[in-house]
Amino acid sequence: MPITPMAPAPHPRDGYYTMNNPYQANGPKGFTEFKYLEDTHDLFVRLDFPGVKKESVITLLQPSKKAVTVTGDAPKESKNDASHRKYGTSIGLLCDCCEISNNIQSFVEDGVVRLILSKKKIYLHAPTFCSFGGARMPTDDAPANIICGYNPAVADGNPYVNLGAHLRGLIPKGRRGTDPADPAFTGPVILPHPSVLEGPMMPYEAKQLSKGGLYLRVDMPGVPSERFMVAVDGDGVVTIMGRAPATMHDTSGRTYVAKVANVPRGYDGGRIKLVPKHGVVRVTIPPN
CATH class of the missing domain: 2.60.40.790 (Immunoglobulin-like)
Structure with a gap:
């Protein structure tokens, strides 16, 4: 008698707890998490890159100093894996008054990349608080590309991908980070990973x-x-x-x-x- 797989099934009323992973039962939702650190005003970023090897992760500050690009490789660890996976995403400034400092801190563990980004003012009369944003891998470092947060080629017209990318790409004014309990990430479908550039996008x-x-x-x-x-x-x-x-x-x-x-x-x-x-x-x- 063959062993039969069980496909993930959403709750009939509420759907999946979080559409980025059908098996997650609690904790912060979404592929990423942004949080301002109150004591330093630095930005903490959590990026889920499951399977990624620490030595493959590259963090690159763009020449404009307005964006950081993060890439990493998850090798094909078993002959039964469909293929390897390559990840890439960016975090960029939404303001014109600051630039990202060179001292980017990067930590990679258990398929998660964590960053601490610092920014410094280049326009001293600007407000104390200004925003970062995140998006799909950009084609260049122009801010308009970095903060877009939605790539139709990845979403394939899926409105949930559009919504999720938007909510995770921009930090709303007045909020000190993304909402870990964001209700927009609860629903009936499984979202493809927006940072997968090559290989399987499903969890x-x-x-x-x-x-x-x-x-x-x-x-x-x-x-x-x-x-x-x-x-x-x-x-x-x-x-x-x-x-x-x-x-x-x-x-x-x-x-x-x-x-x-x-x-x-x-x-x-x-x-x-x-x-x-x-x-x-x-x-x-x-x-x-």
Whole structure:
């Protein structure tokens, strides 16, 4: 009897808790998080790049000093992965009175890139508070491209992608960061990752193996390798769980719960192989 995958299913009334990952059960929503640090006025940025290797991440301050571009590579770690993934995005200033300082701090861990950006005034009579924004990979460093926040080629006309990119791309006036409980990210569809430039844009994939086994790739950014676990219930439902702790200036931690497959009753869960790496867990379920 072949092992059958279980596709993610939204709650019939509320939809997914957050449309960026159907398995996230709590914590800040969205692919990114922006937060102003009250004591320094620096900007803290969290970018989910599941699978990315630390040594591949490049943070580049554009010549205009109005934007920072971040790229990174997530290699194909298993022969059963569809392909590698390449990420790229930008964070830019929405004002004309400041520029981003050269001392960019970058931290990469468990498929998450965290940045601390400082800005300095070049127009001294401007207000104390001004805004950063984020967007899809720009074609140049012109501010209009950086703060757009919506790429029709990525969204493919999906209004949820348009809405999500807009809300995550711009920090509204008067707010000290993005809203971690943003209701716009709760809904019935799964959003493709807007920062994926090459490779799969969805947070999971399944592949039927020879002799009836099953291979799965599940994104759980922020979860350390030792905080994944698997369980098989009495009905044969395989559940993968992961806990991502709050790191640095994250609003909070995140919990993931993924019902990924059906196995025969009495199946020995100890046969299931988990390979966690860089905020991605790869699961091999052999046939009974």
